[in-house]
Amino acid sequence: MCFYINAGYPGYRSGGLLDTLVYDDGRAEYHPSKDSSCEILFYFEPLRVKLMQVMSDPGSGCGFAPGVFAPVAFPKVSSEVPVIQSLEGHGS
Secondary structure (H helix, E strand, O other): OEEEEEOOOOOOOEEEEEOOOOEEOOEEEEOOOOOOOEEEEEEEEOOEEEEEEEEOOOOOOOOOOOOOOOOEEEEOOOOOOOOOOOOOOOOO
Protein backbone atom coordinates (compact mmCIF):
# COMPACT_ATOMS: atom_id res chain seq x y z
CA MET A 1 0.00 0.00 0.00
CA CYS A 2 1.17 3.49 -0.77
CA PHE A 3 -0.39 6.17 1.43
CA TYR A 4 0.42 9.89 1.78
CA ILE A 5 -1.32 12.59 3.79
CA ASN A 6 -0.54 16.17 4.82
CA ALA A 7 -2.05 18.58 7.31
CA GLY A 8 -2.43 21.37 4.76
CA TYR A 9 -1.93 25.06 5.22
CA PRO A 10 0.00 26.66 6.88
CA GLY A 11 2.75 24.15 7.65
CA TYR A 12 1.93 21.27 5.28
CA ARG A 13 3.29 18.74 7.78
CA SER A 14 3.10 15.33 6.19
CA GLY A 15 3.69 11.62 6.43
CA GLY A 16 3.43 8.57 4.29
CA LEU A 17 3.95 4.86 4.08
CA LEU A 18 4.87 2.31 1.47
CA ASP A 19 4.58 -1.27 2.62
CA THR A 20 2.98 -4.59 1.86
CA LEU A 21 0.04 -5.11 4.21
CA VAL A 22 -2.01 -8.20 4.92
CA TYR A 23 -5.62 -7.64 3.85
CA ASP A 24 -8.23 -9.83 5.51
CA ASP A 25 -11.99 -9.44 5.88
CA GLY A 26 -12.02 -5.78 4.79
CA ARG A 27 -9.18 -4.77 7.13
CA ALA A 28 -5.45 -4.07 6.87
CA GLU A 29 -2.99 -3.15 9.63
CA TYR A 30 0.21 -1.12 9.38
CA HIS A 31 2.88 -1.54 12.06
CA PRO A 32 5.77 0.94 11.64
CA SER A 33 9.14 -0.82 11.84
CA LYS A 34 10.65 2.05 13.87
CA ASP A 35 7.75 2.54 16.32
CA SER A 36 6.28 -0.48 18.10
CA SER A 37 3.98 1.73 20.20
CA CYS A 38 1.43 2.27 17.44
CA GLU A 39 -0.46 0.84 14.49
CA ILE A 40 -2.69 2.24 11.78
CA LEU A 41 -5.86 0.33 10.93
CA PHE A 42 -7.55 0.53 7.53
CA TYR A 43 -11.21 -0.56 7.40
CA PHE A 44 -12.45 -0.98 3.82
CA GLU A 45 -16.19 -0.56 3.33
CA PRO A 46 -18.21 -0.51 0.08
CA LEU A 47 -18.28 3.30 -0.17
CA ARG A 48 -15.30 4.42 1.93
CA VAL A 49 -12.17 3.48 3.83
CA LYS A 50 -11.83 4.42 7.49
CA LEU A 51 -8.45 4.96 9.12
CA MET A 52 -7.74 4.74 12.82
CA GLN A 53 -4.49 5.16 14.71
CA VAL A 54 -4.00 3.01 17.84
CA MET A 55 -1.09 3.83 20.13
CA SER A 56 0.20 2.99 23.58
CA ASP A 57 2.37 6.15 23.64
CA PRO A 58 0.36 9.38 23.23
CA GLY A 59 3.49 11.06 21.82
CA SER A 60 3.77 8.54 19.01
CA GLY A 61 2.92 9.72 15.54
CA CYS A 62 3.31 6.35 13.81
CA GLY A 63 5.88 8.00 11.57
CA PHE A 64 3.67 10.98 10.76
CA ALA A 65 4.44 14.55 11.80
CA PRO A 66 2.50 15.87 14.83
CA GLY A 67 -1.04 16.91 13.96
CA VAL A 68 -1.06 15.18 10.57
CA PHE A 69 -2.92 11.99 11.33
CA ALA A 70 -6.41 11.85 12.83
CA PRO A 71 -9.19 9.28 12.53
CA VAL A 72 -10.72 9.90 9.12
CA ALA A 73 -12.96 8.33 6.47
CA PHE A 74 -12.16 8.76 2.78
CA PRO A 75 -15.03 8.32 0.30
CA LYS A 76 -14.67 5.89 -2.59
CA VAL A 77 -14.06 7.79 -5.81
CA SER A 78 -13.54 4.99 -8.31
CA SER A 79 -14.73 1.46 -9.01
CA GLU A 80 -11.79 0.68 -11.30
CA VAL A 81 -9.91 -2.51 -10.58
CA PRO A 82 -6.49 -1.53 -9.18
CA VAL A 83 -3.28 -2.47 -10.94
CA ILE A 84 -1.42 -4.80 -8.61
CA GLN A 85 2.25 -5.11 -9.40
CA SER A 86 5.55 -5.72 -7.74
CA LEU A 87 7.32 -2.57 -6.59
CA GLU A 88 10.62 -4.44 -6.44
CA GLY A 89 13.29 -2.44 -8.17
CA HIS A 90 11.28 0.81 -8.25
CA GLY A 91 13.06 3.83 -6.83
CA SER A 92 16.43 2.08 -6.57
